[in-house]
Amino acid sequence: MPKKKLPEAAHAGSGATSYDVAELAGVSQSAVSRAFRKGASIAPKTREKIMRAAKQLGYQPNAFARGLITRRTNLVAVVISNLTNLYYPEVLAELTQRLSATGHRVLLFSLAAESEIDEMLGLIWPYRVDGAIIAARLKDEQIRQFHDRGIPIILYNRVGDAEPAASVACDSAAGMRELVKHLLAAGHRRFGIIAGPEDSYVGEERLDSARRHLAAAGIEAPLHRGRFDYRSGEEGLRALMEAAGGKLDAVIATNDAMAMGAIDCARGTYDLAIPEQLSIVGFDGVGPATWGGYQLTTIRQPVRRMAQAAVDMLIERIEQPGMIPEQRLFGGEFLPGRSARLG
């Protein structure tokens, strides 16, 4: 029984331990521990007495001591590659809400560059997280590391290449097909595409789908590579206009931020009326997409449902290890908006 420091009774605060509470309540440390574990064998009266003492001392069980022995930390690592992107804050907000509601804490990691992932994993391991939700590109080798350590993960809008991993994603191909279908039906023929960097999984899926469905109609579209941000949308539109000699019917951007950049550039630099003279579509359905100035024609990802699913799947796998990796694909919602002339 360590008791070097006087109890300094009633001084709520700093370092109250279960021993301090036990002493004040006149019980053993074990009793205090049991009082805080729901369903433990303890008399209601004793628990009450202990809780009173605990409140008086401002005692809260030390999660580190608890985690050490129970091997459950209640920590979930959330890895997000690019927080300044408009899309991820919405995801993060949902995830933290859902995780908090189920008694988990969020250990947040964000990356300045995808190459930092290995470093970052080294920062995760010591904390023995119960699980991880990852919205960044993981190599098979990295997925395997989680697997070897017995840490369940959910990939968010990503999938494992060869290594199987549970994932939640929005059906990019289907969404893009829908967009292209509408654009073709409305008579657009001269297309331009603004895509993201090649290392983005969903980005390439959207791009592939767009090209495939355009090709099916005998159309080939010039491509500009951007960075998924607003500025590269502006640059993209400029590049496409030059490449096409100004003869464009529609521009497909593989996310909303670039679409919005393209819209502003089309209006500001080329004085084009959107959608009368040029249709522009995006993908994601972020908040600003519905703003009056844009009213983007886009596919809205069901972020809430996706986040909910990610959390549910993760918790299942934490409670019951060894579940088979499962890919859950969500359909996006077509938002007609007003940035594209529709059939």
Next chain:
Amino acid sequence: MPKKKLPEAAHAGSGATSYDVAELAGVSQSAVSRAFRKGASIAPKTREKIMRAAKQLGYQPNAFARGLITRRTNLVAVVISNLTNLYYPEVLAELTQRLSATGHRVLLFSLAAESEIDEMLGLIWPYRVDGAIIAARLKDEQIRQFHDRGIPIILYNRVGDAEPAASVACDSAAGMRELVKHLLAAGHRRFGIIAGPEDSYVGEERLDSARRHLAAAGIEAPLHRGRFDYRSGEEGLRALMEAAGGKLDAVIATNDAMAMGAIDCARGTYDLAIPEQLSIVGFDGVGPATWGGYQLTTIRQPVRRMAQAAVDMLIERIEQPGMIPEQRLFGGEFLPGRSARLG
């Protein structure tokens, strides 16, 4: 020496402990511990041998065991009230970058409502965070709780009422004075104000400053209370237009999101040319504020410098407890933009 399970050598992964590494390297557990503590008394050759064994087993020191004994968790709680706000993701991104760079992990808490703070504090205490950065409104009582537990905190764009607390903030009053000064100098006389909820500290500072400087010019402006989001900016403009019978020269919104909503509403609903027929200013300097469609006249908060300062101050206080609370005030940068007619 616990050794129930065979070393299962070379199987990198799950539960390697310092004892496993010690055995493989042929040294004591203490040696392993020392190998991982920089500056510890250990021979370079021994360390190298240990590191090789550690790598082979995929060993990483258990942060929970370490935190238990050292009383340093390397965790920093970051509390953000409203993640879907455009401003906070930028702050969060900066904070996580800076904190990671200094060897700290971010334990993220976000609130759906300010009233949840008490609950949330109960979730923080068990993790014995080394410090906290808080962008939410704390009551004096809550600040005192951190203080009692010896956890340094930095308030971000907030200040303690009576209880002193270290803080980092952007000078709202000065920024707003600048905006009003420019608007007055350009001849605007009929003003409207769109403010946030009354429970926002910086919001009220901006509002007070605006009113005070307008009053000094003999001007009183109608007020609409919004929620700091885009939609309430639209609502605000509509309300002000009705209240003023359409006779407005300038609208001051106390943040950018509302200003952008107001701009789109002015253009879309009232067909007004911005800034020729109506000037609209915001506050914050978020990313979208500089987008072509808005080019907001606003005050840009030096987010990077503020985040850097918050992290620096926090770490100082972690390393050296008992420092005097210090308020650091940053000046914003006036962005002329094109949403206001300037003198």
Next chain:
DNA sequence: ATTCATGTTGCATCCGAAGTCAAGTGTGGC
């Protein structure tokens, strides 16, 4: 060769809560 300082190493202990187990309490049935 002896002494001493400096540098390394292992042993034992500690951090704080949780769980095992055996002892203790109380109740009801007989």
Next chain:
DNA sequence: GCCACACTTGACTTCGGATGCAACATGAAT
């Protein structure tokens, strides 16, 4: 009044790494 049984309780050990301390090694100084 005695016994069986369910319920409570406390002593002790455990989780995994850090650290004070004493033991030991090495080389330099004498």
